[in-house]
């Protein structure tokens with residue numbers, strides 16, 4: 001191609017300069033960027049270690065009064081996003097800390113979110129008028145536009161892991177937020193309500209309230225997850241993995257967030273796989289090692305690491321079994337017919 005077409009050296013050709021002035025770009029010099037051969041995530045695999053995060057959570061309690069803020073959460077922020085508050089391309093991961101007697105104001109938003117109870121015995125999340133206790137390993141969903149608030153009625157400090165899809169919704173300009181009335185005491189005076197309908201597997205009420213596209217069950221007890229993992233056979237990758245599902249459909253729990261519990265066997269690595277979606281992994285128990293692309297992480301309880309799109313991944317427990325809680329945007333790609341996975 002001649003210089004008029006390519007621009008030649010550092011200076012744009014007169015023709016290119018005219019294009020730029022007219023707010024037009026040629027396809028020919030940038031089609032590889034616009035139509036890459038495969039996903040090219042901005043972020044590298046990354047790990048936030050509990051030994052670094054935990055002391056900063058405790059400092060937040062003494063330095064940031066809950067009365068002055070909406071929520072006392074520390075969001076794991078990937079340095080590759082240039083200061084944008086995002087953990088992975090489409091998701092946020094955070095830890096929230098609440099002292100005894102503290103509560104986080106009710107609100108709702110189009111973003112889908114969830115909590116995973118790390119040290120949360122005695123706290124509760126209220127979701128659409130249902131009281132959801134938070135015991136070790138419990139998963140609590142706050143589906144899009146579901147009213148939710150949190151309260152710590154125990155006599156100890158509470159910490160849980162949060163995940164949400166605000167980066168995706170903000171990229172789509174689809175995020176709406178509504179604050180609840182902080183003086184409305186009725187919000188907190190509820191019981192489990194319709195959550196009781198969905199406590200047992202194999203039973204469904206056709207009359208139960210639903211949130212479109214979301215699981216009608218908001219509370220997935222950790223004890224049931226651990227029992228199910230223990231009874232589950234190893235899958236094709238060598239791990240025992242269960243997916244949290246909508247009991248009414250068998251699909252993902254929410255339209256944009258997809259959750260899995262994975263139990264790794266001692267000293268046997270999982271089969272290497274990659275997928276065109278992103279995941280955040282919270283270490284629930286045990287120790288191990290993961291290779292994600294060219295990165296290798298050794299991890300322990302409450303560490304969080306990310307798996308960017310299209311990176312080969314293998315996990316291995318060390319010195320005993322290990323459990324991971326994995327939240328991903330896999331279902332977004334599934335619903336858009338864009339899901340692609342490979343094994344090696």
Ligand SMILES: [Fe+2]
Nearest residue numbers: 107109113148
């Ligand atoms: Fe929220």
